[in-house]
Amino acid sequence: MTVKVTERDDSHMSHEGLAAGIRIWDVHQQDMLVGMFHNENDAHSYKQELEILESQRHQE
Numbered sequence: 001m002t003v004k005v006t007e008r009d010d011s012h013m014s015h016e017g018l019a020a021g022i023r024i025w026d027v028h029q030q031d032m033l034v035g036m037f038h039n040e041n042d043a044h045s046y047k048q049e050l051e052i053l054e055s056q057r058h059q060e
Helices: 014-019 040-060
Strands: 003-007 026-030 032-037
Touching: 003 014, 003 040, 026 040
Parallel strands: none
Antiparallel strands: 003 026, 026 032
């Protein structure tokens, strides 16, 4: 499984969001967007949860 966290590119942000200085971190699992977070730590926590769940599925 591939889970990655990336900061959203400015070209994918609204003009209002850019003006307000909003940053968004996307979480992708196998190249599908599965989460969006305003806090980078929350995004990495979610990534870790997904990886744990996936490893548990493989052990069963």
